[in-house]
Amino acid sequence: MKIVSTVEELRHTLPTDQTIGFVPTMGYLHEGHMSLVENARRENDLVVMSIFVNPTQFGPNEDLDRYPRDFERDEKLAREAGVDLLFYPTTETMYPLDMARVTVRKGADVLCGASRLGHFDGVLTIVSKLFNLVQPTRAYFGLKDAQQVALIEGYVRDYFVPVEIRRCPIIREETGLAKSSRNVYLSDTEKEDASQIFKALTTARETLEAGHDLEEVKQRLTERLHEIPNSQIDYVELVDYPTLADASSDSKEILMAVAVQFERARLIDNVIWKKG
Incomplete structure (x- = not known):
């Protein structure tokens, strides 16, 4: 597994003649993330994972500063799961100018969006950036955040993004608690x-x-x-x-x-x- 942290490294490393399965994450990986990697591994030549805690999807009173982070642990899990390329950028890399953001006009004012104003603008902004960088064949998202999946599917359709969105089932503890x-x-x-x-x-x-x-x-x-x-x-x-x-x-x-x-x-x- 190769780890890159800059746009230049990523573009230099990505192949042009292979199918790419992409698993975007915010890290602190668990079995749910690993199931996404497993699906990507099965359906593509190359598996790319990103780890980036995206600040624009957190509100002012949310848990950005204390969101769990452990890159050494994540690196080990990603390697064991069969990730080929791990993209681990900084905020400065992903938001060099922070000049423009995606605005969600439909579907963001219900469920989580009703109390987390601007949250899905931040989600679709970072997804847009990552899709532009990785240019995956398929991208894998868990249905635990079904609203997020629906909005990403809508964004891909609305902006004619050439990527297939793959819905993946929720992975749960033996008790039924959704992995998170x-x-x-x-x-x-x-x-x-x-x-x-x-x-x-x-x-x-x-x-x-x-x-x-x-x-x-x-x-x-x-x-x-x-x-x-x-x-x-x-x-x-x-x-x-x-x-x-x-x-x-x-x-x-x-x-x-x-x-x-x-x-x-x-x-x-x-x-x-x-x-x-």
Whole structure:
């Protein structure tokens, strides 16, 4: 595995005659990231991973400064997973002028975007920069942040970006807790409590499959989440996927998405129900 940190090194190293699978991350890698690498390895000649904690997607009161970082650990995991090229840039490299940013006009004012103003502008700005640099054949994103995946797919379509976006399933602990770099903030008790999130979502999907209407499903899901100790609900939403518009009886796919705040970590999770 080769590690590069500058635009010049990256462009000099990238091949022009091979398919490239790209896995963009913010580091502190876990099994979810490794599953993305596994998919990229299987479908491409070369696997490129980036590690960059992107400041423009953090709000003023969020956890940019304390976001978990351990490059030596990440390097070891990336190498063992079969990453061929690891791009590890600085903020100055990725934002040399910070002259222009992507603005999301649809789908950014719901779910996480409703309380994290400007977050997805920052996400799509860094994704745009990374796509321009790496020029991947395929890029791999986990569905734990299903809103992010939907917006990246929309951006690629809207800007005619020649990359295939590959959706990858959520990787979970044995308890059902979705793998996340922010899980490091949770106490053992909170991890146990947080495992109830997926159980609540699973029950909600079963309720929807049983023919209950959307409002009843949402109400029952909210009630289950309220039972989780020492936590506060940020949102509970059922939206059409991937449009992120309000879900209806005509929706072919419905994203049931939640965000729950614990003392030091805000956790998101979801399940997607498909008609038929």
